[in-house]
Amino acid sequence: MVSKYPNKYGLMLMVDKKDYRFIKKYKKNLDPYVEFYVNPKMFNDVAPQHISLCYFSYPEKYPKEHIKKLIPKIIKIAKKYLPIKLKVKGLMGGWELNWGFPVIMWNVVDYNNINKFHKEIINSLKEEVEHFNDPDLEFEPHVGIALGKNESIEELKTIINATKKDEEFEIQLSSLEIFFPSAPEKIFEVKNGRYK
Secondary structure (H helix, E strand, O other): OOOOOOOOOEEEEEEOHHHHHHHHHHHHHHHHHEEEEOOOOOOOOOOOOEEEEEEOOOOOOOOHHHHHOOHHHHHHHHHHHOOEEEEEEEEEEHHHHOOOOOEEEEEEOOOHHHHHHHHHHHHHHOOOOHHHHOOOOOOOOOOEEEEEOHHHHHHHHHHHHHHOOOOOEEEEEEEEEEEOOOOEEEEEEEEOOEEO
16 A cells, blocks of 8 residues: 555554454464564554554654644544444455555455544544645555565465455454554543443
8 A cells, every 4th residue: 555644653443452363263374474463462563453544644744742632532533433343254465455565454344434433533633634635645444464475475365265255253443542653552442331
């Protein structure tokens, strides 16, 4: 995925850690062909499973203090949407979206609520984040689980095609984090039906 705007400084909707158990179903077949799996404890080079809702561009342009002032607006919107449940049916590969690299993702059946959530955040923050006014602002929601090896794309395609017949299951997203360049910060979470 190529983006006009930097993609390491943004708002992420996090997959509940309990749902990482679903990766185990695919690990045996994927193991020889992936470089790493997305991990709930990893933050340095690999973020935990998430959907990137928006990016805040360069920290020099929008420093942490500026973005922190947006948090109350973001939380107000998040309360309308979270937790979000997603139905997943097997896997898909980055080549299916013409990304040019072999990311392995859940094949999410319906992103309707995620798209609404994203749109409301973008519209709400247009005055504070200039590039949110760009009509060509990209948003391709996805939930990555692993990065495949470039030399193993044909094997990965075979494995992923076989998952298209899998039964649906559900994953849940209950928290929001801002991935600041220094470290991620959780800004909102729904736990046991309560906001934290």
